[in-house]
Amino acid sequence: MNSEPLFIAEVSSNHHRELKRCIQFIETAAKIGCQAVKFQLFKIDQLFAPQILEKSEDHRKRKDWELPTELLPELKAACDKHNIQFACTPFYLDAVTELAPFISFFKIASYELLWDDLLISCAKTAKPVVISSGMATIEEIDHAIAVLKQANCIDITLLHCVSAYPTPTNECNLAVLETFRQRYGVKVGWSDHSVSPAVLNRAIHKWQADCIEFHIDLDETGAEYASGHCWLPAQIAPIISDSKLSRIIDGESHKQFVPSEAPDRDWRADPIDGLRPLKNIREGFKS
Secondary structure, three states: OHHHHOOEEEEEEEOOHHHHHHHHHHHHHHHHHOOEEEEOOOOOOHOHHHHHHHHOOOOOHHHHHOOOOHHHHHHHHHHHHHEEEEEEEOOOOOHHHOOOOOOOOOEOHHHHOOHHHHHHHHHHOOOOEEEEEOOOOOHHHHHHHHHHHHHHOOOOOOOEEEEOOOOOHHHEEEEEEHHHHHHOOOOOEEEOOOOOOHHHHHHOOOOOOEEEEEEOOOOOOOOHHHHEEEHHHHHHHHHHHHHHHHOOOOHOOOOOOHHHHHHHHOOOOOOOOOOOOHHHHHHOOOO
């Protein structure tokens, strides 16, 4: 029986830079059944080239989306309290060192897949690495996975995703998951921007995704909610619950009678005369 997928609740930039709200995300992710919650650590002046920031007010305003590094110890403590893994995406090289004492695993965003130095830095921490493949060609993914493996990263999860926010369902192309599994011999998963239950259920039940990452907001007030790629807790919770139940329903491939059937076993037709129950309990039968 396959284990249930790892569900990662991606807070993204919906936290308002507020510790209380960050902890609400952690509590909510744990409550709805996620095994991990993920934040992002970036600094605008190390994310965009100066020419872009000079010309684009919209990009400069994203400074309001930065996660304060001083919150990291308290976020880790909250995750420990609620028994959920703390993960984060580093967007600058020093972020790897800043995050390493606190996180369970690194997530490499699809936009940074080409940046070998970041991949190597994460791999050298010996922590697991989850990497998204949105926009990449297969040759670019070949290179990124090779870089991680050459840097001795032994726990890699490769996420198929489409870097469109939101993603049209007819462009999800979930069959790529099996291509990844066969080509790289690593765990595979789906990083969702579709907000489609059908897409998630297909990734889980048809393609046996090892990991599902999804963007979450608490109350439709997060900075990225209006883009249309964030789930609300009430939307995603049933999918997580059904996933766990489905793996239980699948059970084991070995056929045997189960405990709930035991009382009826003696009431089968006896092979001698074809009558119920078996002869050995007929004489002692009491209504």
